[in-house]
Amino acid sequence: MKRNAALVMLACLGCGEANEPVAARASPPRVLSSPAEAVDLDADPLVVHVRLRAAPALHRIGDSEYPGFAYNGQLPGPTIRARVGDTLVVELENALEFDTTLHWHGLSVPYAMDGVTWQTGAVKPGETFTYSFEVTAAGTFWYHPHFDSERQVDLGLYGALIVEAPTEPTLDDELVLIFDSWGEFRAESGSGGHGTPGTRPGALEPGLGPLHTNEHTPDPGRWTVNGLVSPAFPSRSGTSLRVRLINASNDDYLDLHWSQIRQIASDQGLLPALQTPERLLLAPGDRAEVEWLLGGDDFGIHAEPYSMHGGVALGESHELLRVETEGSRAAPPAPEWPFSGAAASSDPGSTDIVYVFTGDAGGSDWRINGERYPDVTIEELDLGSTAVLELRNASATEHPFHLHGHAFEVLAVGGVAPAVRMLEDTINVRIGEVVRLRLHADNVGDWMAHCHLLSHAEGGMMTVLRVRP
Numbered sequence: 301m302k303r304n305a306a307l308v309m310l311a312c313l314g315c316g317e318a319n320e321p322v323a324a325r326a327s328p329p330r331v332l333s334s335p336a337e338a339v340d341l342d343a344d345p346l347v348v349h350v351r352l353r354a355a356p357a358l359h360r361i362g363d364s365e366y367p368g369f370a371y372n373g374q375l376p377g378p379t380i381r382a383r384v385g386d387t388l389v390v391e392l393e394n395a396l397e398f399d400t401t402l403h404w405h406g407l408s409v410p411y412a413m414d415g416v417t418w419q420t421g422a423v424k425p426g427e428t429f430t431y432s433f434e435v436t437a438a439g440t441f442w443y444h445p446h447f448d449s450e451r452q453v454d455l456g457l458y459g460a461l462i463v464e465a466p467t468e469p470t471l472d473d474e475l476v477l478i479f480d481s482w483g484e485f486r487a488e489s490g491s492g493g494h495g496t497p498g499t500r501p502g503a504l505e506p507g508l509g510p511l512h513t514n515e516h517t518p519d520p521g522r523w524t525v526n527g528l529v530s531p532a533f534p535s536r537s538g539t540s541l542r543v544r545l546i547n548a549s550n551d552d553y554l555d556l557h558w559s560q561i562r563q564i565a566s567d568q569g570l571l572p573a574l575q576t577p578e579r580l581l582l583a584p585g586d587r588a589e590v591e592w593l594l595g596g597d598d599f600g601i602h603a604e605p606y607s608m609h610g611g612v613a614l615g616e617s618h619e620l621l622r623v624e625t626e627g628s629r630a631a632p633p634a635p636e637w638p639f640s641g642a643a644a645s646s647d648p649g650s651t652d653i654v655y656v657f658t659g660d661a662g663g664s665d666w667r668i669n670g671e672r673y674p675d676v677t678i679e680e681l682d683l684g685s686t687a688v689l690e691l692r693n694a695s696a697t698e699h700p701f702h703l704h705g706h707a708f709e710v711l712a713v714g715g716v717a718p719a720v721r722m723l724e725d726t727i728n729v730r731i732g733e734v735v736r737l738r739l740h741a742d743n744v745g746d747w748m749a750h751c752h753l754l755s756h757a758e759g760g761m762m763t764v765l766r767v768r769p
């Protein structure tokens with residue numbers, strides 16, 4: 301309640317008409333902040349213990365109400381924050397009518413804690429399961445269900461997981477931005493390929509809210525930032541911010557730009573050097589970190605139209621959020637990041653595993669090496685071995701490839717080695733492109749390897765890579 305009151309006040313301060321009821325406005329300005337953090341229930345400084353309760357929730361997306369799901373009633377779910385070396389304990393209470401799980405996207409965790417249902421069970425309705433593991437790498441990660449993901453993630457089950465390293469400087473402020481696009485999942489399009497639950501007749505069926513019926517859909521591809529449509533972020537000139545970006549949408553890419561992109565990290569923590577790209581492409585599942593060195597100028601974060609059917613697309617660029625700076629102090633100096641300067645490893649030229657992506661852009665049949673999950677051939681690697689994976693996209697859409705349990709190094713994209721060493725867990729493969737990855741198999745398990753367009757994963761574009769002891 302307090303929080304809402306504060307939002308209303310700020311909204312009115314912004315428009316200068318403090319007495320006019322906010323309800324009378326079609327689209328009141330919205331004030332952005334980082335998602336509230338999970339409460340650590342453990343006094344031990346080396347243990348982070350949090351509770352997440354997955355339950356139905358009514359989301360307000362712009363002016364529409366949207367029956368969905370949430371963790372602890374929050375959209376996005378609570379941000380979990382830990383430091384490298386901490387033990388993370390997460391109690392997941394399933395108050396949904398469906399099975400669910402938690403997957404720690406981008407973190408290497410023991411197989412039994414990975415939240416997949418290949419050989420391990422889901423958390424049943426009414427049950428609580430405790431995930432527990434040591435966090436071993438710094439970076440911006442996220443959590444989401446890995447069961448009926450196309451429905452559950454789209455309807456609001458996701459949150460940020462931040463792992464800090466003691467060697468990294470602290471900036472004046474930090475901002476977590478989770479982007480999501482609404483109305484992607486349609487119940488009737490679900491393939492039922494793995495684990496799509498039956499729906500109870502007569503029950504409220506999340507996924508069929510106003511954004512899912514054509515007549516009432518104002519804009520099916522509409523984006524939210526931390527659950528808000530076109531919010532404003534109030535900040536002060538002269539301050540430095542570390543900004544962590546996560547694309548949590550099922551199927552929509554973000555081709556971002558703003559006045560000056562200063563990228564410090566990608567999927568797996570700090571880059572070897574500062575990058576200043578013109579645009580920042582975030583495929584579904586991808587993360588990036590940037591620094592904002594704020595002077596007195598306001599600026600907008602824009603998304604260019606981008607399509608899985610070939611990238612740059614027709615349409616209007618649109619402003620996802622606006623950064624409003626108060627005061628006229630000069631931009632602060634850049635912080636000193638402990639960049640490693642590491643160059644990309646050289647490509648040994650040999651290939652251990654090839655994954656060919658195929659499918660029909662108009663349909664829901666998606667394959668890796670001609671196979672649909674769960675009827676797949678399991679590729680195997682020995683623990684401690686190093687392998688080269690080659691991804692070949694022979695389909696008419698792009699695919700963000702994601703591997704569980706490991707980070708990989710990008711050796712080459714379309715025959716070109718990256719300028720610096722790139723450690724990722726999710727990498728977009730364009731149409732007709734070949735991407736080569738180096739993988740150090742250091743985690744035993746049956747790891748999911750799949751496209752992170754959730755409609756493609758649900759349509760079969762998922763396989764298993766086994767690391768044997």
Ligand code: C2O
Binds near residue numbers: 444446752
């Ligand atoms: Cu983000 Cu297999 O998941």
Ligand code: CU
Binds near residue numbers: 699
């Ligand atoms: Cu795909």
